[in-house]
Amino acid sequence: MRAAVLHTPGAPPSYGTHPEPAAGEGRTLVRVTAAPVVPLDLLCASGTSYFGRPAVPYVPGVQGVGVVERSAVHPVGTRVWFATSAGMAPGDGSLAELCAVPDGDVVPVTAAVPDALVAALGLSAVAAWMALTWRGRLRAGERVLVLGAGGAVGQVAVGAARLLGAGRVVAVCRSEEAQERARRAGADEVVALVADVDELTARLAQACDGGVDLVVDPVFGTAATAASQVLAPFGRLVNLGGASGDEAAFSSSVLRSRSAEVLGYTNNALRAEQREQALTAVLEHAERGALGLEHLVLPLAEVEHGWAGTAQGAGRRVVLQPGA
Numbered sequence: 001m002r003a004a005v006l007h008t009p010g011a012p013p014s015y016g017t018h019p020e021p022a023a024g025e026g027r028t029l030v031r032v033t034a035a036p037v038v039p040l041d042l043l044c045a046s047g048t049s050y051f052g053r054p055a056v057p058y059v060p061g062v063q064g065v066g067v068v069e070r071s072a073v074h075p076v077g078t079r080v081w082f083a084t085s086a087g088m089a090p091g092d093g094s095l096a097e098l099c100a101v102p103d104g105d106v107v108p109v110t111a112a113v114p115d116a117l118v119a120a121l122g123l124s125a126v127a128a129w130m131a132l133t134w135r136g137r138l139r140a141g142e143r144v145l146v147l148g149a150g151g152a153v154g155q156v157a158v159g160a161a162r163l164l165g166a167g168r169v170v171a172v173c174r175s176e177e178a179q180e181r182a183r184r185a186g187a188d189e190v191v192a193l194v195a196d197v198d199e200l201t202a203r204l205a206q207a208c209d210g211g212v213d214l215v216v217d218p219v220f221g222t223a224a225t226a227a228s229q230v231l232a233p234f235g236r237l238v239n240l241g242g243a244s245g246d247e248a249a250f251s252s253s254v255l256r257s258r259s260a261e262v263l264g265y266t267n268n269a270l271r272a273e274q275r276e277q278a279l280t281a282v283l284e285h286a287e288r289g290a291l292g293l294e295h296l297v298l299p300l301a302e303v304e305h306g307w308a309g310t311a312q313g314a315g316r317r318v319v320l321q322p323g324a
Helices: 039-046 115-135 152-163 176-185 197-207 221-229 252-257 272-287 300-311
Strands: 002-005 014-017 027-037 063-070 079-083 098-102 106-108 143-147 168-173 189-192 212-217 231-239 261-264 295-299 317-321
Touching (some): 014 300, 027 079, 079 098, 079 115, 106 272, 115 152, 115 212, 115 231, 115 295, 115 317, 152 168, 152 176, 176 189, 189 197, 221 252
Parallel strands (some): 231 261
Antiparallel strands (some): 002 014, 027 098, 027 317, 063 079, 079 106
């Protein structure tokens, strides 16, 4: 089959041929129609992550969309979204014409949403939705602050917060292009990221009308430090990643005086049914045109270009299509 194959950890995968996967007991064979290139793919392929050095050659791709070709659980022809452990454990992923997936990691898709958008949303949308609802416990009327709002998780978090009844949604972004993406996603106000924590804190306090009830934070670093300073009483900061660094400084007196919470989030903590429910909810909103994610669709043959775009943080989610 045709696939994107990683031969050397740290280098991009190349387009070529690879043995077809075998769908044994407990596995579903999917013909892939769309698969995103996400930061986790690059991390796994780097050979320097906490997952260890992957065995090569292998096909990257931790998620995708396609149609069931063979399964003992899912009817043949069913349109599905799926997750893989490619790069985290031995085995191949979604950047290929075919992918064999554990039955429990396959989610039927019934929403009338294009495959490329389903792939673009995927786990980023699940993370944003669950950070707001499950971990963040968002209540109608609350003020929400989204850090890194021009990225994939951030764009969805902005739109989802509005759908979930937030009274005000403020976004923080670095570049002008990212700020425009956040505005298009539905932010009431966009704050430009600055390096000085005190200045950023002042800007956030003004934009959030004095305080914020829930922070969605995929970046950490100085942005998280500033956001923690504007938490309202009983405010929550949910961290989903460290795009701006692995450390942030928090004031004990601020957290204690406001009974505030700093919470960690990972999709890996979700049960399969939670993940399916979150993805289904997101796609229902996407079907109505109420939720989306800016993305770039490329043929699988252009995997090196798509890989480089993700590495550069171009802002739009790259989605590859086999056979395109």
